[in-house]
């Protein structure tokens with residue numbers, strides 16, 4: 488029987504399949520007025536088709552940089568990114584990104600925001616585009632708010648619009664950079680549950696950056712732990728889909744022993760990676776909010 492948690496070094500080697508997304512020996516150095524900052528070093532990550540990979544690590548360790556490089560919005564200083572074994576190239580419709588700050592157009596309604604990326608897409612009639620937007624409105628439980636402007640929507644609804652805007656493009660790879668980080672605790676919990684429930688209906692591969700170990704454990708098929716700057720992947724853990732709590736809500740999951748064992752294991756690896764304080768949740772896990780003390784915060 489498969490152990491519920493096990494260290495996975497190279498999942499593609501285990502499955503023998505071509506990864507959907509492959510980040511190979513990527514490093515990134517930013518040049519700024521304060522000198523150069525090495526954000527990432529020698530980072531390798533393979534993500535299999537349909538896999539949901541969560542990334543945690545200390546503040547400033549390069550999580551967002553890794554995600555931006557995976558999206559094509561940032562170029563690596565060295566190394567390469569492949570999709571289905573081919574160079575990923577510049578950003579395109581195969582990859583969609585959802586940011587922490589929803590980045591909605593304030594002068595557009597919810598449905599106009601959702602349909603924005605479809606405007607440039609050829610081969611679709613106007614009626615078909617409207618159908619696709621309507622389907623996302625329903626999936627994201629935004630019915631009745633189609634004509635509302637972002638300022639008229641709650642934070643959770645705004646983020647649902649942002650996710651709908653990414654999903655309407657039917658991306659092969661969805662890249663999410665702390666998508667629930669700007670939400671209040673209650674809305675965040677609701678969105679975590681929605682993401683887990685929606686997951687089986689999503690036909691895409693997901694890379695998800697979070698500061699929350701709980702979110703990472705609850706949502707991820709695999710958790711990637713990064714170490715302090717210059718960031719690199721220090722550990723990976725797989726989370727078996729056999730866990731019963733994977734089919735429940737996060738509040739329920741957090742009361743399960745196996746969930747908490749996994750959470751503690753992630754914390755151990757975070758501590759081993761060189762920071763006392765890496766993420767900002769675990770309300771009952773003894774890891775209270777505290778000022779960032781990891782090097783290179785930002």
Ligand SMILES: Nc1ncnc2c1ncn2[C@@H]1O[C@H](COP(=O)(O)OP(=O)(O)OP(=O)(O)O)[C@@H](O)[C@H]1O
Pocket residue numbers: 517518519524525526544545546547548549550551552553698716783784785
């Ligand atoms: N455009 C940039 N120019 C200069 N330095 C940058 C730039 N983007 C990121 N950095 C630096 O690279 C390092 C990694 O940043 P990044 O945002 O990827 O980390 P992170 O792990 O996502 O941080 P956080 O958890 O706080 O969001 C930081 O030291 C940051 O200051």
